[in-house]
Structure formats: structure tokens, C-alpha cells
Amino acid sequence: MRFEGEIHTEEKEEVKEKEVNSMGHSICGGGSPHQPKVVVGYALTSKKKKSFLKPKFTSLAWSKGISFVSIDLNRPLSEQGPFDIVLHKLSGKEWREVIEDYRQKHPEVIVVDPPDAIQHLRNRQSMQQVVADLNLSDCNGKVGIPRHLVITKDQSSIPYEVAKAGMKLPLVVKPLVVDGSAKSHELFLAYDEFSLSTLEPPLILQEFVNHGGLLFKIYITGETIKVVRRFSLPNVNKHDLSRVTGVIQFPRVSNAAASADDADLDPNIAEFPPKPLLEKLARELRQRLGLRLFNMDMIREHGTKDVFYVIDINYFPGYGKVPDYENSFTDFLLSLASSKCKRKPHIDPLKV
Known part of the structure; x- marks a missing residue:
């Protein structure tokens, strides 16, 4: 590879x-x-x-x-x-x-x-399940998915379902179905329980994982792997939760203007995921998904060196944004x- x-x-x-x-x-x-x-x-x-x-x-x-x-x-x-x-x-x-x-x-x-x-990638629930089923070992790191909850109907019950699942705010809000439209790629961050009942199902809620404001986009082209750094949302602390309310839309982090490769970043945050981990992850996903062309959005949990989360997978992504x-x-x-x-x-x- x-x-x-x-x-x-x-x-x-x-x-x-x-x-x-x-x-x-x-x-x-x-x-x-x-x-x-x-x-x-x-x-x-x-x-x-x-x-x-x-x-x-x-x-x-x-x-x-x-x-x-x-x-x-x-x-x-x-x-x-x-x-x-x-x-x-x-x-x-x-x-x-x-x-x-x-x-x-x-x-x-x-x-x-x-x-x-x-x-299979058109539904974020089945998409995440593929990653959840992986057993990556001896590859210099751990890969998982954030805690999540799928809501298909009855938006008024969302606060109750979140509390019952023991999920912590803020929560990343994503449409459950990825149909290629711009709307299906819109992401939001819900900061308080009262705003949860205003959300429109079907959707998937993910616990927000602090990741130092940096996202790794991992492009798979057959057996070739390329990694891109992109700026993402900054860490959220208790002070933020006490003063921010409602549902706030994510800025787009997939375009080239959000590139973080030339920025002066903390090496602990900017270091690429280990090569053995990416190789095994890509190989497992190619086999399980039956796909040759896709990319993964991956974050490193802030304060760790080797704990990673896959937060999205896209088919035939924007290769034109990747040099060479x-x-x-x-x-x-x-x-x-x-x-x-x-x-x-x-x-x-x-x-x-």
C-alpha cells in the first residue's frame, strides 16, 4: 500500500x-x-x-x-x-x-x-456501524466513533432520549440520510437540552469530542492514502456551555480554504495519525464497504496521542482539492x- x-x-x-x-x-x-x-x-x-x-x-x-x-x-x-x-x-x-x-x-x-x-454510505447509522465493528489492534492507536443516538421521528422526545442515553452536551447534529444535496451535509451543534426538541428528524446526534480544532481528511484511492489537515471547531469547555445556547450551524471545513497544513500548529495536535493505523483502517474499510473511492473525516481526542474517532465517511469525495x-x-x-x-x-x- x-x-x-x-x-x-x-x-x-x-x-x-x-x-x-x-x-x-x-x-x-x-x-x-x-x-x-x-x-x-x-x-x-x-x-x-x-x-x-x-x-x-x-x-x-x-x-x-x-x-x-x-x-x-x-x-x-x-x-x-x-x-x-x-x-x-x-x-x-x-x-x-x-x-x-x-x-x-x-x-x-x-x-x-x-x-x-x-x-451503504447514504445512511449515517449504517456508515458508523461499519467503523464500530472494527477491531483495530497492534497499529499504534485506537479508532472508534463518538457516542451517538439515532432519532427517526417525534422530535419532542429528543431531550428525553438524550437524557436516557446519558449523552453529554454539546451534541453534533447531522441529517441521517446523505442524498448528495447540500442540506444533507449541513452540520449543527446543539448546546442545550431545550433546543433539542426543535430539531427535525430523521437525524443522528453525536457527542462532541474536543479535538483541538483540527480535522484529518483521509482520502482513499484504491490502495493509496492521502491525508489532509483542515481547521475544525475549537474545543468546548464548561464556560462555553454556560453562556452559549441554541443550535449553531457548523462552518464548512471541507474546502481548501480551510487547509491547516501551512499553519503554525501545536505538534501534539497537528501530527498525522500513525501510518500503520491508517493502512489497516483503510484496508478493513475497503473490504467491509466493498468500495475503492472514499474518504474519512477523523479527529484525535484532545489531550491524547493515539485515540481517534471517525466522524464521517463520504463516497467519491472531492479529490480535486488534494494536490497531485x-x-x-x-x-x-x-x-x-x-x-x-x-x-x-x-x-x-x-x-x-
């Missing part, structure tokens, strides 16, 4: 996609020197295309024999291509049925990733193409 932990800022470029009609191509047999050998079909939102398919990335991929072809959602998928690899991140039951049907009928194509596996993603993602696509040439027919192995 490769491990990379140097992160800086996002390069802003206007998107200019390169596409090619690749009928008759062959990734395993050489092909024409003027024709890409690996054809990647993609079905992405316009926002995702803009952030991901940057000119620097598509140019590098082209130079290594990879072309990107947009999938036309108004035409049957089976009539398009042929593709060697399909990348997709679209929501909705209809698309899931389309891509699953395509996977079944075209086992020779590597679809990244299975729609049912992606769906162009090389790592191109290598990932080439490794998929290589595995396709070596594997037996009708098998799409997930590299773990």
Missing part, C-alpha cells in the same frame, strides 16, 4: 474535457499509438465534473493512454462505449437500477463502485486496467 501525507491547496482551473470515440480499442492488446488504450466512461454531476476532470488531470491521463467519455443519460447505457472502466456518482433509484443492470450484463467492464455498496491527485488517480485507473487484463473472464475483483 502506498501512503502519502503532504497536502497543500486546491489549484483552480477551468475545465476542458477531452473525449474520444474509442470503438475497437484494446487495453490489453496494444492498440493504435494515436488512440488511448483505456476508455473511462463517467456519469457525474456538472459540479463534480468541474472539480474532478480538470485540464491537468485529463491531459496527464491522455498522455498515459486514458480517455474520458461522458455517459449520455438520455440514451441506454448498454448502447454506449465500449468502456473499460465506468466512474459514477449520481443519486436516485433509477440510476442505481441502470448501473446495476449494466454491471450484470457487462461483467467485462470494471464499474467503480457497486451501487449497493455506495448506498492527478498522478494518484491516473495510477489507480491504470492499475484497474492492468487487473482487467490479468483477471479471468466475468470476475471484477475488489483489490483489498
Whole structure:
């Protein structure tokens, strides 16, 4: 497994996609020197295309024999291509049925990733359970999830349920379902019990863990790991709880402007999680989730060196915010193409 932990800022470029009609191509047999050998079909939102398919990335991929072809959602998928690899991140039951049907009928194509596996991350309860079930040992640290409570209905009962569970304020409030909308990524902090009954289910409540105002975003691209530091909420103390009330929205910490890599930080807070821990965590999650492309939001409990919490997992995250993603993602696509040439027919192995 490769491990990379140097992160800086996002390069802003206007998107200019390169596409090619690749009928008759062959990734395993050489092909024409003027024709890409690996054809990647993609079905992405316009926002995702803009952030991901940057000119620097598509140019590098082209130079290594990879072309990107947009999938036309108004035409049957089976009539398009042929593709060697399909990348997709679209929501909705209809698309899931389309891509699953395509996977079944075209086992020779590597679809990244299975729609049912992606769906597992659409619910924060099932997402967290995967981490809770892990047993990481002998890897220089401990990984868990914050204490949490799922509320599906009856907002008036939330204060009672929180008290019964013995959870401590403040509580992080997250929508239970992650459907790709901006609203599903809105996070709040509830400071007092009276404000809890104003929350709108379905939602998940997590105990806020002091983490020194720093978040680690861990990007998984196949077997490659990259770590980004982001500023987060500062620690909360008893004084804060006595003077702050209500529900306050989190600032966004996922964008590149929140990068903390060039800041003068306390080394005890800024030190990256141990490499053995990240490698084992990534390997276990790839296997359990059945996914190749995802990231984790991880925090270190303030005052500790080796106690970490995974607070969120996202599918096909914003790789465009990670410097040098162009090389790592191109290598990932080439490794998929290589595995396709070596594997037996009708098998799409997930590299773990």
C-alpha cells in the first residue's frame, strides 16, 4: 500500500474535457499509438465534473493512454462505449437500477463502485456501524466513533432520549440520510437540552469530542492514502456551555480554504495519525464497504496521542482539492486496467 501525507491547496482551473470515440480499442492488446488504450466512461454531476476532470488531470491521463467519455443519460447505457472502466456518482433509484443492470450484463467492464455498496454510505447509522465493528489492534492507536443516538421521528422526545442515553452536551447534529444535496451535509451543534426538541428528524446526534480544532481528511484511492489537515471547531469547555445556547450551524471545513497544513500548529495536535493505523483502517474499510473511492473525516481526542474517532465517511469525495491527485488517480485507473487484463473472464475483483 502506498501512503502519502503532504497536502497543500486546491489549484483552480477551468475545465476542458477531452473525449474520444474509442470503438475497437484494446487495453490489453496494444492498440493504435494515436488512440488511448483505456476508455473511462463517467456519469457525474456538472459540479463534480468541474472539480474532478480538470485540464491537468485529463491531459496527464491522455498522455498515459486514458480517455474520458461522458455517459449520455438520455440514451441506454448498454448502447454506449465500449468502456473499460465506468466512474459514477449520481443519486436516485433509477440510476442505481441502470448501473446495476449494466454491471450484470457487462461483467467485462470494471464499474467503480457497486451501487449497493455506495448506498451503504447514504445512511449515517449504517456508515458508523461499519467503523464500530472494527477491531483495530497492534497499529499504534485506537479508532472508534463518538457516542451517538439515532432519532427517526417525534422530535419532542429528543431531550428525553438524550437524557436516557446519558449523552453529554454539546451534541453534533447531522441529517441521517446523505442524498448528495447540500442540506444533507449541513452540520449543527446543539448546546442545550431545550433546543433539542426543535430539531427535525430523521437525524443522528453525536457527542462532541474536543479535538483541538483540527480535522484529518483521509482520502482513499484504491490502495493509496492521502491525508489532509483542515481547521475544525475549537474545543468546548464548561464556560462555553454556560453562556452559549441554541443550535449553531457548523462552518464548512471541507474546502481548501480551510487547509491547516501551512499553519503554525501545536505538534501534539497537528501530527498525522500513525501510518500503520491508517493502512489497516483503510484496508478493513475497503473490504467491509466493498468500495475503492472514499474518504474519512477523523479527529484525535484532545489531550491524547493515539485515540481517534471517525466522524464521517463520504463516497467519491472531492479529490480535486488534494494536490497531485492527478498522478494518484491516473495510477489507480491504470492499475484497474492492468487487473482487467490479468483477471479471468466475468470476475471484477475488489483489490483489498
